[in-house]
Amino acid sequence: MTRKAVRTTARDSAWQWNRSEQTRRALLDAAREIFCEQGFTDSAIVAVVRRAGSSVGSLYHHFGGKTELFVALWEDYEDARERDASEAVAQAKEAGETDPLELFLVGTRSFLDGCWRRRDLVRLWMDGDGPPGFELMRRGRGREWIRRNAVLLGAGGEPVDRLVVGVLTSVIGEAGREIGTCSRKRDADAIRDATVVLIRRLDPLHVR
Amino acid sequence: MTRKAVRTTARDSAWQWNRSEQTRRALLDAAREIFCEQGFTDSAIVAVVRRAGSSVGSLYHHFGGKTELFVALWEDYEDARERDASEAVAQAKEAGETDPLELFLVGTRSFLDGCWRRRDLVRLWMDGDGPPGFELMRRGRGREWIRRNAVLLGAGGEPVDRLVVGVLTSVIGEAGREIGTCSRKRDADAIRDATVVLIRRLDPLHVR
DNA sequence: GTCTATAGTAAGATAGAC
């Protein structure tokens, strides 16, 4: 009896978890499509749930609103690309690379390759059409990532150091944007390589 | 009779023009205050007209809506800063400067000084909280300005050239942003000077 | 040209059945 009850419960909850997770994914996938097609403002919440084969209630249950759905989509993306970069850098370290600038550039290349693979989303973030405050959130996280690296590159907290951090953020962000608008991989790769050249030329290790 | 009628009409229309222009200015000034305080989204149209001592009807008469008011404010700003830059460049030319990069940098310095003087607005544009499509408009005009200069600096239409144009836009934009957040003129000047150093180092004349 | 008062609209958010 007990065993059966437990088995049933476990099966039920596993099923429910599955269903729940499926709904969440379906909503995120639909959100990716709708937002990428129409931007944030022009996307109606009902269009997303229709595409997902779900309902407004479920969307609110899982995410809490349109803004939060957009942010969740963005966080998924950010997590994926940070994972990419860490892995690439870790691999380079294992291969014996120790120069900070070179490691930074390995991360940069990996980031830009990710921009090509997920260019629909890149265009979405770069359009500037997100919920209020999103731009600041985005810039904040981007800067944070660069800042961690810039510290390794020798930047401090002075205004000029902040400029270097900002410029690196901008250069890499701009390159990502350009790659997002490419239609051919060849062009994307050319931009990626040119970006590396530009950053080397900026020589962030020796700005001070 | 006729003369008097004409005089009266002229005086009336002059007065009306005055009043109309005053209203327009009052609305723009109020918009600047309200938008800078609360951002675009959180600013209610009624708050602007209240501050301006005007009315919703007038606002619609002069601008056509909240979005257009915001854009009008931005265009005023853009016109002013382009005038600044052209004047500075013209002056440098008169002084005998002919090197394209140096002239570009004169314009850059002038632009960044304007960012300091109008830092409330700079923060507003950079927040990413504008009407839908504003970011694209802003980027479009910024790129256009740089593109004109980049042509002089020898850039073409290839992906890599586009990258250079984009990066210059970004670097200058980023510097403007940083200056916008400064509280001391001294820091703003330091950033301006560092920006010039960075752009020289990018050496946009010889990227290809 | 200016203003007040009002209408329209549309979308995000919620309540409550299943």
Add this chain to the structure above:
DNA sequence: GTCTATCTTACTATAGAC
């Protein structure tokens, strides 16, 4: 957890008097 139907609310936009 999911869904449908309804609500609310806040804002833009207009109509029409002065």
